[in-house]
Amino acid sequence: MASTNSQAGPIPLIDLSGHEETVAKALVDAAATSGFVYIRSLGKDIPIDAIDNTFALSKKFFSSPLSEKEPCKIQENNRGWVGMHAETLDPKTQRIGDFKEAMNLGGFLDGKAQQPLPPAFVDHEAELYAFQKDCQSLMNKILDLFAIGLEVNSPTEGSKYFSNRHGPEPTPCTLRLLHYPPLPPNIEIQPKVDIRAGAHSDYGSITLLFQRPGQPGLEILPPSPDNLPSEWTPVPVFPPGTESDPSPPILVNIGDLLSYWTNNLFKSTVHRVVFPGGGNEAAEDRYSIAYFGHPIGDTVLEAVPSEKIKALAGKRDSGVEAITAHEHLMSRLKATYLEMYKDDEQ
Numbered sequence: 001m002a003s004t005n006s007q008a009g010p011i012p013l014i015d016l017s018g019h020e021e022t023v024a025k026a027l028v029d030a031a032a033t034s035g036f037v038y039i040r041s042l043g044k045d046i047p048i049d050a051i052d053n054t055f056a057l058s059k060k061f062f063s064s065p066l067s068e069k070e071p072c073k074i075q076e077n078n079r080g081w082v083g084m085h086a087e088t089l090d091p092k093t094q095r096i097g098d099f100k101e102a103m104n105l106g107g108f109l110d111g112k113a114q115q116p117l118p119p120a121f122v123d124h125e126a127e128l129y130a131f132q133k134d135c136q137s138l139m140n141k142i143l144d145l146f147a148i149g150l151e152v153n154s155p156t157e158g159s160k161y162f163s164n165r166h167g168p169e170p171t172p173c174t175l176r177l178l179h180y181p182p183l184p185p186n187i188e189i190q191p192k193v194d195i196r197a198g199a200h201s202d203y204g205s206i207t208l209l210f211q212r213p214g215q216p217g218l219e220i221l222p223p224s225p226d227n228l229p230s231e232w233t234p235v236p237v238f239p240p241g242t243e244s245d246p247s248p249p250i251l252v253n254i255g256d257l258l259s260y261w262t263n264n265l266f267k268s269t270v271h272r273v274v275f276p277g278g279g280n281e282a283a284e285d286r287y288s289i290a291y292f293g294h295p296i297g298d299t300v301l302e303a304v305p306s307e308k309i310k311a312l313a314g315k316r317d318s319g320v321e322a323i324t325a326h327e328h329l330m331s332r333l334k335a336t337y338l339e340m341y342k343d344d345e346q
């Protein structure tokens, strides 16, 4: 049997088909130490064809003319197309916004997108819906394993404690297609300041991230147990032991909300996307797909009922009322899209 937990640099590699309790424990350990874990992608959870097809649709959309993207521009509901430099994930460091564009697809209802679709997608709504459902199922499976590993003590919900809060359709989760174009010739960038995606932690519960062979660039700042300074560490697309797999492993990382919900037992690790070679080489395109898990908006983020979490309760200020998932998300979005939400501040 393939090992369920082998080390790949600072990020463990896990095969979900192993013994359930062993896998659950390995996932909790990974979440509490690295905040990132590789899940082998052998086609059992998400068909390889479905991943490849979604990347093909992404390429088709991003290569379409601006006139087809503009009508789908991002709205306050966080759905739609985000143009080059429109998002600044690390405003303290960056001079200009991220060198990327993105397309956020919100939850579908009865197979229908709840937002305008660009021409590149109109004949592919069913495929995108199916992929979103595949991602939702994998996310729920991982959330259930977390609940098992944490020994969540809920007589009515058991291992469904987290997944029950990620809702019926339309899901509050976001399927995000990302495109990082090559640098135009003769453009001089300041490495680490001009960046494909600025340093950030994710906002939600967990993120699934799909990468493509030969398109590196993701780096993490591994959490350090003693809060010692940590170093940016590249995240290989194919970590050792997966080179012959039909598709790169799916990266799963913990977001701020799940970290908060577990009294900081789980680590919401800071990461970024750099130009390979620091931008000196004309970098290739990078395409990635993220599935951002979010609990339903009115979920109150009280500490998860688990002895393991309760033991950490001292770290949370008991005088402060627990916030909801929606309040948490809005505070993060407002910090990232200063322009779009500026009227709300007045």
Ligand SMILES: O=C(O)CCC(=O)C(=O)O
Residues within 6 Å of the ligand: 178, 197, 202, 209, 218, 271, 272, 273, 288, 289, 290
């Ligand atoms: O494209 C990537 O590899 C990372 C994207 C990311 O971190 C994000 O969108 O939150």
Ligand SMILES: [Fe+2]
Residues within 6 Å of the ligand: 200, 201, 202, 271
């Ligand atoms: Fe991220």
